[in-house]
Amino acid sequence: MENNKKAAENPLKVNRRHFFSQLSVGIGSLALGSLLIPDLFERGRPAIQGNPPGIPHFAPRAKRIIYLFQAGAPSQLESFDYKPTLSKRMGEDLPDSIRDGQRLTGMTSGQETFPLMPPAIGFKQYGQNGTWVSDYFPHIARIVDDICIVKSLHTEAINHDPAITFFQTGSQLSGRPSMGSWLSYGLGNENKNLPSFVVLTSRGKGNSQGLYSKLWSSGFLDSKHQGVLLRAGRNPVLYLNDPEGVSRSDKRHLLDQVSSLNKLHHAETGDDEIESRIAQYEMAYRMQMSVPDVMDVSKEPESIIKLYGEDCQVPGTYAANALQARRLAENGVRFVQLYHQGWDQHGNLPNEMAGQAKDVDQASAALIIDLKQRGMLDDTLVIWGGEFGRTNYCQGKFDPANYGRDHHPRAFSIWMAGGGVKPGISYGLTDEFGYNIVENPVHINDFHATLMYAMGLDHEQLTYKYQGRRFRLTDVAGNVIKELLV
Amino acid sequence: MAAGRRGGWAAYLIFGLSVFLAFCLLFERHIVLPNLLSWIGHWHPLLLHFPIVLLLMAIFIGLGGKEIPFTLLTVAVIAALITAITGFFLGKGVDSKGSLLYWHQWLGGGVALLAALWYGLDRMQLVNRKISIAIQLLLLCGIGFAGHYGGMITHGEDYLALSSNREKAKIPENPLIYEDIVHRILDDKCITCHNANKQKGDLVMTSLKGLLKGGETGSTLIPWDPGQSEIIRRLLLPEEDEDHMPPDGKRPLEESEIQILERWITLGASDTLRLNQLEMTEPLATLVRDMMEPDRLAKWSALPKLADSTLQNLSTDYLTIRRVASHTDALSINMYRPPQYDPKTVLNLSRVARNIVELDLSGLPLGQKELEMVAECSNLEWLELDRTPVSDSDLAKLIDLSNLKILKIYETSIGDSSVMVLNKMNNLKYLYMHNTAFSEAGFERLKGTNPKLTVNSGMGKDLPSYVAPVDSAQ
Numbered sequence: 001m002e003n004n005k006k007a008a009e010n011p012l013k014v015n016r017r018h019f020f021s022q023l024s025v026g027i028g029s030l031a032l033g034s035l036l037i038p039d040l041f042e043r044g045r046p047a048i049q050g051n052p053p054g055i056p057h058f059a060p061r062a063k064r065i066i067y068l069f070q071a072g073a074p075s076q077l078e079s080f081d082y083k084p085t086l087s088k089r090m091g092e093d094l095p096d097s098i099r100d101g102q103r104l105t106g107m108t109s110g111q112e113t114f115p116l117m118p119p120a121i122g123f124k125q126y127g128q129n130g131t132w133v134s135d136y137f138p139h140i141a142r143i144v145d146d147i148c149i150v151k152s153l154h155t156e157a158i159n160h161d162p163a164i165t166f167f168q169t170g171s172q173l174s175g176r177p178s179m180g181s182w183l184s185y186g187l188g189n190e191n192k193n194l195p196s197f198v199v200l201t202s203r204g205k206g207n208s209q210g211l212y213s214k215l216w217s218s219g220f221l222d223s224k225h226q227g228v229l230l231r232a233g234r235n236p237v238l239y240l241n242d243p244e245g246v247s248r249s250d251k252r253h254l255l256d257q258v259s260s261l262n263k264l265h266h267a268e269t270g271d272d273e274i275e276s277r278i279a280q281y282e283m284a285y286r287m288q289m290s291v292p293d294v295m296d297v298s299k300e301p302e303s304i305i306k307l308y309g310e311d312c313q314v315p316g317t318y319a320a321n322a323l324q325a326r327r328l329a330e331n332g333v334r335f336v337q338l339y340h341q342g343w344d345q346h347g348n349l350p351n352e353m354a355g356q357a358k359d360v361d362q363a364s365a366a367l368i369i370d371l372k373q374r375g376m377l378d379d380t381l382v383i384w385g386g387e388f389g390r391t392n393y394c395q396g397k398f399d400p401a402n403y404g405r406d407h408h409p410r411a412f413s414i415w416m417a418g419g420g421v422k423p424g425i426s427y428g429l430t431d432e433f434g435y436n437i438v439e440n441p442v443h444i445n446d447f448h449a450t451l452m453y454a455m456g457l458d459h460e461q462l463t464y465k466y467q468g469r470r471f472r473l474t475d476v477a478g479n480v481i482k483e484l485l486v
Numbered sequence: 487m488a489a490g491r492r493g494g495w496a497a498y499l500i501f502g503l504s505v506f507l508a509f510c511l512l513f514e515r516h517i518v519l520p521n522l523l524s525w526i527g528h529w530h531p532l533l534l535h536f537p538i539v540l541l542l543m544a545i546f547i548g549l550g551g552k553e554i555p556f557t558l559l560t561v562a563v564i565a566a567l568i569t570a571i572t573g574f575f576l577g578k579g580v581d582s583k584g585s586l587l588y589w590h591q592w593l594g595g596g597v598a599l600l601a602a603l604w605y606g607l608d609r610m611q612l613v614n615r616k617i618s619i620a621i622q623l624l625l626l627c628g629i630g631f632a633g634h635y636g637g638m639i640t641h642g643e644d645y646l647a648l649s650s651n652r653e654k655a656k657i658p659e660n661p662l663i664y665e666d667i668v669h670r671i672l673d674d675k676c677i678t679c680h681n682a683n684k685q686k687g688d689l690v691m692t693s694l695k696g697l698l699k700g701g702e703t704g705s706t707l708i709p710w711d712p713g714q715s716e717i718i719r720r721l722l723l724p725e726e727d728e729d730h731m732p733p734d735g736k737r738p739l740e741e742s743e744i745q746i747l748e749r750w751i752t753l754g755a756s757d758t759l760r761l762n763q764l765e766m767t768e769p770l771a772t773l774v775r776d777m778m779e780p781d782r783l784a785k786w787s788a789l790p791k792l793a794d795s796t797l798q799n800l801s802t803d804y805l806t807i808r809r810v811a812s813h814t815d816a817l818s819i820n821m822y823r824p825p826q827y828d829p830k831t832v833l834n835l836s837r838v839a840r841n842i843v844e845l846d847l848s849g850l851p852l853g854q855k856e857l858e859m860v861a862e863c864s865n866l867e868w869l870e871l872d873r874t875p876v877s878d879s880d881l882a883k884l885i886d887l888s889n890l891k892i893l894k895i896y897e898t899s900i901g902d903s904s905v906m907v908l909n910k911m912n913n914l915k916y917l918y919m920h921n922t923a924f925s926e927a928g929f930e931r932l933k934g935t936n937p938k939l940t941v942n943s944g945m946g947k948d949l950p951s952y953v954a955p956v957d958s959a960q
Contacts, residue, residue: 036523056811422767
């Protein structure tokens with residue numbers, strides 16, 4: 001009776017003691033399970049780090065890049081993109097269907113007609129694939145089987161500064177790190193006695209646009225990745241040499257004292273920047289020896305001087321810089337950036353272009369030949385090109401002997417050689433007017449992605465977190481063009 | 487009262503395991519297993535036999551109308567729970583769960599929890615005959631399906647089909663795109679189901695004829711038109727789609743393999759097309775070459791493991807050591823000329839000799855000992871000795887470096903007596919040797935013996951023609 005009553009009140013036959021002991025087993029099991037969730041009680045863990053910077057993500061094709069930047073934008077129509085239609089339809093107005101609403105610069109937007117202008121120079125075919133090259137570039141024409149001409153680059157910028165900034169940093173607005181800095185950040189120094197990113201500038205007689213040090217700035221990356229401008233003449237790096245009366249051993253003593261003070265401070269604060277500053281001082285000290293050694297071309301044999309042209313003995317010329325670029329690359333500089341100014345032919349194009357081409361043609365070809373005979377073309381990527389192209393129509397007065405061309409972002413040509421790029425091919429195609437791309441377009445983001453791929457880096461993985469977001473050279477775009485690579 | 491205490495500690499254990507299992511299943515997304523538990527998971531295939539047998543015994547005794555021994559039920563339920571938990575651990579190690587695994591997991595977990603419920607009800611004698619038969623039948627189905635899915639996971643859906651595994655032939659140097667590439671992909675991923683014996687969907691993919699003829703849904707491929715080709719359509723469907731091929735549980739095609747098929751169809755699905763007939767810029771050529779080239783990093787996977795600290799200890803301001811890529815122990819080493827050269831820097835590298843695949847010693851005043859160290863680098867593929875005092879007798883030390891592909895010896899005193907040594911390095915592809923002591927005859931002998939070798943003797947006498955005014959191929 002008693003039992004029945006109990007059973008009716010408590011069908012589960014659980015008393016308080018049972019209830020609690022069961023509960024403890026249940027909670028214990030839950031707690032055991034929760035141990036398997038690693039960050040249950042942690043909040044805001046630091047982001048997962050991918051590959052450590054300084055090592056390629058995968059086996060690279062190229063170890064270094066020499067970028068022969070032709071600042072001012074050389075005309076593709078007078079160099080590598082041969083368009084006979086322009087001669088046939090000379091003087092005719094560019095059809096609106098082709099222009100298709102293209103934004104123009106202030107220099108030609110007021111023009112009432114856009115008469116098609118053929119190149120003032122002849123083209124011939126060279127190499128195994130019969131590649132057309134203009135007579136302005138006889139030497140580059142000779143190495144056409146070693147280079148890959150990309151005729152379908154395009155950009156969004158229509159003026160020099162945003163366009164060149166876009167090419168160098170992946171953004172039209174300044175402030176982002178330069179591509180050389182990204183590679184230095186991603187791959188580190190090959191030679192600890194030289195900077196990994198070096199800049200050399202030269203200037204032709206053609207119409208020039210400014211070059212600003214922001215183009216080789218490291219932006220928000222550590223300043224050790226910044227491009228170092230080597231000047232022509234006796235003092236390539238400013239303030240690198242000791243003042244008069246200071247001997248090298250004095251300098252050593254000074255550095256040792258400064259370094260011990262810095263180490264004290266580091267022990268106190270633990271600030272890593274102090275360590276990197278100590279390392280920078282040491283590197284500058286070693287650069288006092290290594291830079292003059294690298295810059296000294298006097299030991300180059302006669303055959304090399306002939307190859308690059310006599311100009312290469314005159315410091316500050318493009319030819320001298322090209323030879324210098326080889327020496328720097330040989331000594332483990334990761335990214336050698338040359339700029340040759342004077343390619344902005346809004347008028348007087350035939351004359352100016354001939355002069356500009358003469359400045360760079362032989363030395364550019366020589367660099368390829370020289371790298372090739374040293375077996376360096378296998379792992380050195382050379383790039384030649386400007387920041388955009390030029391219009392197929394005439395700017396200003398229509399005069400086939402003395403015309404100009406405005407900026408053209410929709411299609412332009414560059415060439416690359418070595419470093420795993422297929423030799424002897426042309427990639428991409430423009431229409432018969434040379435105005436629009438009809439096959440295989442290559443955006444600047446794609447170009448950057450491909451370069452990084454050749455260097456063994458995944459452009460989507462090489463990021464740097466700054467002001468709350470991760471940045472990449474290619475921002476949020478870019479596809480690797482594998483067809484360009486072997 | 488006595489009934490309420492039936493089971494004792496076993497009851498607590500079952501309750502605890504049930505809660506733990508339910509927790510795991512519900513919060514699976516958040517759980518990360520420690521190694522030990524992943525290891526325990528590996529016992530799942532062994533343990534699973536116990537609950538199947540024990541539960542089936544209990545069920546059949548119950549269905550037969552007899553009293554089920556309480557101990558049998560207890561042991562069966564505990565075994566079921568433990569098996570389900572280990573199964574969960576095992577499944578956690580799989581990257582992406584296919585639907586087979588998904589169903590197996592929930593059915594298995596469900597069976598274990600249902601069995602635990604049955605135990606609980608039975609323990610408190612709350613079940614009548616009807617409920618208990620319902621539970622037993624449910625368990626029977628659950629065990630059947632969970633076991634069936636589990637079997638398919640381990641053995642593959644076509645476990646009973648006749649297998650036709652052959653050694654994979656090497657892709658020839660200049661492959662036929664259909665026979666050596668396309669057929670190989672199909673053979674690997676499709677033909678197990680679409681062959682003369684099995685003919686899923688009435689489709690036989692063993693020959694081009696069969697492909698063109700198609701199956702139930704009509705033509706499988708339409709030359710020149712991948713967009714209209716059923717095979718491409720199905721390959722590109724999202725994986726959840728019923729029609730996606732290969733079906734769930736089968737190895738899907740790699741993206742590059744789909745691209746190869748697509749491009750091959752675009753180019754007309756020919757069975758006579760060869761790789762060398764494709765243009766350099768043709769994407770198919772690139773894809774096929776990628777497929778032919780074994781992964782560079784894979785061959786280095788057997789190299790001795792190296793700690794980063796070892797590399798740091800060996801490098802100096804003038805000696806850079808880096809891994810060729812992350813996750814590999816293959817090393818690329820560059821040495822630059824220091825103000826005071828000390829051979830020890832190079833000799834110390836013998837500790838990592840086997841790991842070195844690229845070594846640049848150019849421009850250094852190398853001695854005999856350093857060359858002996860280089861000779862130890864048996865995996866060396868890329869060696870730069872240019873502008874060093876190496877001689878023919880030094881080079882002879884390197885005769886066993888059979889992996890060497892690129893060798894730079896320009897601007898050295900090496901000459902004709904090294905021809906034999908260089909010829910013995912039969913993997914050598916590029917030799918850079920301008921300004922050396924080779925004679926014309928030695929040079930010719932060098933070029934003659936190894937057809938794969940490209941000898942670069944520099945611009946030398948050709949220089950004038952390079953810098954000469956235009957010469958065009960009009």
